[in-house]
Amino acid sequence: MSRRTLLRGAALGAGAVALPSLLAACSSGPNGITMGSNASDAVPKKAFAEAFQAYEKKSKKKVTVNTVNHENFQENINRYLQGSPDDVFMWFAGNRMQYFAQKGLLTDISDLWRGFDGFSEALKKQSTGLDGKQYLVPYYYYPWAVFHRKSVFQEKGYDIPKTFDQYRALAEQMQKDGLVPFAFGDKDGWPAMGTFDYLNMRANGYDFHIALMSGQKAWNSPQVKQVFDLWRGLMPYHQKGANGRTWQEAAQALAQKKAGMTVLGLPHPGQQFSAADREDLDFFPFPEIDPAHGQDAVEAPIDGFLMSKKAKDKDGAKDLLTFLATPKAEDIYLRSDPNNVAVNSGADTAAYTPLQKKAVQLVSGARQISQFMDRDTRPDFASTVMIQAIQQFLSAPDDIDGLVNDIERQKKQIFSAK
Amino acid sequence: MPNTRARRAGRPGPRRHTRRDLVVLGALLGIPILLDLALIWGPTLASVGLSFTTWDGIGDIQWAGLKNYDNLFTNYPQFWPAVRHNLLWLVFLGLLAAPFGLLLAVLIDRGVRFSRFYQSTLYMPVVLSLAVVGFIAQLILSRDQGAVNAVIGGRNPTDWLGNPGLNIWMVLLAACWRHTGYVMILYLAGLKSVDPGLKEAAALDGASERQAFFRVVLPTLRPVNVIVGVITVIESLRAFDIVYAINKGRNGLELLSVLVTDNIIGEASRIGFGSAIAVVLLLVSLGFIVTYLVQELRGEQQR
Numbered sequence: 140m141s142r143r144t145l146l147r148g149a150a151l152g153a154g155a156v157a158l159p160s161l162l163a164a165c166s167s168g169p170n171g172i173t174m175g176s177n178a179s180d181a182v183p184k185k186a187f188a189e190a191f192q193a194y195e196k197k198s199k200k201k202v203t204v205n206t207v208n209h210e211n212f213q214e215n216i217n218r219y220l221q222g223s224p225d226d227v228f229m230w231f232a233g234n235r236m237q238y239f240a241q242k243g244l245l246t247d248i249s250d251l252w253r254g255f256d257g258f259s260e261a262l263k264k265q266s267t268g269l270d271g272k273q274y275l276v277p278y279y280y281y282p283w284a285v286f287h288r289k290s291v292f293q294e295k296g297y298d299i300p301k302t303f304d305q306y307r308a309l310a311e312q313m314q315k316d317g318l319v320p321f322a323f324g325d326k327d328g329w330p331a332m333g334t335f336d337y338l339n340m341r342a343n344g345y346d347f348h349i350a351l352m353s354g355q356k357a358w359n360s361p362q363v364k365q366v367f368d369l370w371r372g373l374m375p376y377h378q379k380g381a382n383g384r385t386w387q388e389a390a391q392a393l394a395q396k397k398a399g400m401t402v403l404g405l406p407h408p409g410q411q412f413s414a415a416d417r418e419d420l421d422f423f424p425f426p427e428i429d430p431a432h433g434q435d436a437v438e439a440p441i442d443g444f445l446m447s448k449k450a451k452d453k454d455g456a457k458d459l460l461t462f463l464a465t466p467k468a469e470d471i472y473l474r475s476d477p478n479n480v481a482v483n484s485g486a487d488t489a490a491y492t493p494l495q496k497k498a499v500q501l502v503s504g505a506r507q508i509s510q511f512m513d514r515d516t517r518p519d520f521a522s523t524v525m526i527q528a529i530q531q532f533l534s535a536p537d538d539i540d541g542l543v544n545d546i547e548r549q550k551k552q553i554f555s556a557k
Numbered sequence: 558m559p560n561t562r563a564r565r566a567g568r569p570g571p572r573r574h575t576r577r578d579l580v581v582l583g584a585l586l587g588i589p590i591l592l593d594l595a596l597i598w599g600p601t602l603a604s605v606g607l608s609f610t611t612w613d614g615i616g617d618i619q620w621a622g623l624k625n626y627d628n629l630f631t632n633y634p635q636f637w638p639a640v641r642h643n644l645l646w647l648v649f650l651g652l653l654a655a656p657f658g659l660l661l662a663v664l665i666d667r668g669v670r671f672s673r674f675y676q677s678t679l680y681m682p683v684v685l686s687l688a689v690v691g692f693i694a695q696l697i698l699s700r701d702q703g704a705v706n707a708v709i710g711g712r713n714p715t716d717w718l719g720n721p722g723l724n725i726w727m728v729l730l731a732a733c734w735r736h737t738g739y740v741m742i743l744y745l746a747g748l749k750s751v752d753p754g755l756k757e758a759a760a761l762d763g764a765s766e767r768q769a770f771f772r773v774v775l776p777t778l779r780p781v782n783v784i785v786g787v788i789t790v791i792e793s794l795r796a797f798d799i800v801y802a803i804n805k806g807r808n809g810l811e812l813l814s815v816l817v818t819d820n821i822i823g824e825a826s827r828i829g830f831g832s833a834i835a836v837v838l839l840l841v842s843l844g845f846i847v848t849y850l851v852q853e854l855r856g857e858q859q860r
Contacts, residue, residue, distance in 0.1 A: 214822045217614045235824065242615045326719070326804055382808045383700045383719020392701075518824035519613075527635060530808040534721050548632050556611045556827070 171201035172455040175219070175228030177212035186475035193471050194462045200455055220244040226450040227459055232265040232441035233510035234352070235518060236275050239445075240268035246446040247272045251457060255464050257483040261508050265441050276444045276460045278469060279479035281405035282498050283333045283438040283511070284422035291318075291396055292421075299423045303341070303369070306426040310376035313399040320376035322398035324389035325533060328526035331381065332512035334402045335529060336438050339366045341428035345436040345507035352516040354554035358547040364539055369428070371536040381533050387411055404440070405498055406478035420494060424501060437505035440514055441482060517553065524549045601839065608832035625833035636834070639811040642725060643841070646732070646793035646812070654733040655789050658740025663770070665741070666748040680742055682735040691802030694718070694731040721809025728799055728810060736792060740785050747781035748774070783853075790845045794838070813838040 174191065178184045184206060191202045205225055212219075216230075220239060230236060239245050245268075252263070252273040266275035291297070295316055300306040310320035325331040340348045343362045350356045351363065378389060378398060390411035392398040401408060402425070412420055424434045444463055450456045462468055466485035473481055474490065480498045481488075488499065502508065513521035528546050532539075574582070608625055612618045629636055661679060665672045682690065697704045698717035706714040718724045751774055759769040775782075797814040800806040806815030813834060820831030 213824060216824050217826055221615065238824070244615070328805065328807060380700045380714075380716035380719045382721070382804070383716045383724075388699075388701055519820075519827050522823055523819055523827065527807055531634075534719075534808065545634050549634075552628050552632055553827070556613075 171203050172452050172459050173225035174204045175225035176204050176206040177209045177229050179208045182476050186472045190472045224447040226452050226456040230445045231514050233514045235514045237268050240274045244448050245274045249273045257485040276464045277441045277482040278443045280439045280441040281479045282501050283404045285400050286408045286422045287400045288419050289421045290419050300426045303426050303428045319378045319398040322389040322392040322401040323378040323381045324384035324386045325381045326385045330386040331529050337425040340436040344432040359543040367539045374536050382530050435506040438509045439502050440511045520553045604832045604835050608836045611829045614826040614828050625830050629833050635811045639813045639816050649729045650789045650793045654736040655740045658737045659744050661741045662744035679738045683738045688798035688802045690731050691799040724809045747778045751777050
């Protein structure tokens with residue numbers, strides 16, 4: 140190779156490095172609204188596309204959707220929002236929205252909220268930043284509960300447990316009947332958080348849960364130890380080897396009638412059931428532990444839309460958000476993805492499956508709604524401390540003191556950093 | 558070229574460069590140096606600097622002194638296991654995979670039957686990226702649906718990849734599967750270049766086969782040994798994709814590179830803290846790089 144071709148090659152290489160970022164910089168043109176989407180799975184992707192098409196037809200504006208793989212979208216959100224974000228993007232309610240609002244990366248949409256209709260106070264609270272302004276247009280939610288198969292419960296004559304003692308007794312009975320009581324997989328790190336949240340909210344109440352998540356309560360307090368203690372008592376009934384199993388594999392154990400129950404969110408188990416079996420899927424609310432707290436709290440993560448601070452087409456973005464806040468926009472989505480529930484009280488529930496109807500009842504009857512551990516606390520704490528801590532607990536459930544002290548020390552460190 | 562040399566010999570004194578020489582030299586040396594500074598030294602020094610700060614990737618950068626390091630050594634449960642695992646990778650690949658690769662190379666070089674077949678089979682995994690090896694490992698070792706458990710059967714299947722005491726060994730085996738082939742091909746090339754006359758001479762001098770191998774053949778393979786050593790160190794320090802593909806490098810598979818990623822990539826980045834881990838990884842790598850360079854430079858002087 141001559142020197143000249145080498146240099147030419149180097150120049151081309153440098154161009155190849157620089158080109159994608161240049162292209163990305165021009166991607167959001169003046170005409171049309173851009174939408175950053177994390178809905179990379181086929182079902183939600185199609186459902187969202189239909190909702191956006193309906194808007195395009197109605198407003199004669201163009202919506203350009205940039206879909207990114209769900210996990211990657213989350214991992215890169217920081218750089219995404221500081222770089223050249225889309226006008227509107229999909230995100231989550233609660234702490235994870237507040238964090239970016241606080242950093243000044245979102246546009247305040249309180250003015251739109253004044254015109255919104257059909258959203259409950261609880262929803263408004265979840266869409267509000269720490270400064271009291273609204274930043275999120277909620278779109279759908281999905282409650283967490285204890286899922287099971289109707290036919291298995293009928294066949295074996297199981298009753299729905301109301302209290303923790305009944306829950307444990309049922310688990311024991313299932314084990315005698317040759318079933319794994321709880322299908323369980325935590326390879327991805329987050330699914331087990333749902334069980335922790337429910338144990339904590341039932342034993343210590345919603346307020347304690349939120350205070351714990353926001354760093355105000357100590358993790359080595361007797362209350363948290365009790366939660367892990369209760370959980371340890373249930374461990375013999377859980378499917379073994381949870382850290383090596385994905386939630387999809389766990390849900391399959393339920394679908395195949397190898398397991399009796401599982402704690403997951405509404406969209407999860409159904410995806411692993413065949414269409415014929417989906418009718419057979421049912422759930423009950425997580426049982427009561429302390430009568431003082433009953434079954435008041437329901438874990439129901441809310442997903443929605445945010446407007447970035449750097450939005451180019453601000454009017455268009457607000458217009459799109461206004462459309463997405465209408466019941467009609469939610470109906471169009473849910474027609475293609477029946478695994479979630481609309482947040483707007485005006486949404487058409489006639490086409491709901493029995494499971495969806497039950498989910499609406501569960502949430503509307505709830506006195507408090509939590510968002511899930513990784514949405515109720517700081518994301519860096521959830522991802523660098525809690526995922527590892529819970530996995531450690533699952534493989535060695537006996538050293539609770541050491542575990543909670545470890546968590547508390549790291550919590551202090553992370554929450555003291557700004 | 559001979560022309561200039563002749564001139565220089567005739568007229569001792571400082572070398573002269575024309576303006577054009579200087580421009581060419583400046584461009585040829587300057588561009589790589591600039592690239593090197595911008596792409597390698599810049600980020601490295603930035604990491605070192607950031608490791609003394611707390612920064613979340615959005616707000617202001619605040620000086621934190623040695624707090625990150627203190628926190629890292631005393632208060633981060635994943636850190637010491639990660640260091641241990643990194644060293645285990647080095648030892649395992651260096652003391653097991655590499656010698657095994659050498660053994661295979663010697664056997665194949667001897668011309669066992671079907672050696673071509675073995676050679677290509679053993680070399681095959683090398684074309685796969687470690688992430689792909691990770692996916693294959695999952696297919697084979699998954700607790701509920703893996704091939705191994707299906708064959709072994711039993712009512713209580715082994716959790717090869719979920720048990721934190723077991724999964725690191727499984728991953729090391731999977732990594733060896735690839736590394737052995739790599740080492741083998743390097744040694745094969747080296748063995749082909751050993752002068753058969755040397756072996757004959759050794760045999761004439763009454764050396765046993767083992768003596769001939771260890772005293773004659775292996776020393777002539779010194780350049781290959783160095784390359785294999787360097788590659789082994791690089792492979793084990795940059796190990797990341799296989800454990801990340803399996804379970805994001807958690808629950809028994811922690812590595813320094815994974816901890817760096819965990820802290821820096823994500824919604825709320827602990828960039829200062831992650832940089833401190835990166836600096837530790839840099840220091841470990843520097844240890845090996847300096848040792849290697851010192852050895853090489855010494856070798857150069859002796860030659």
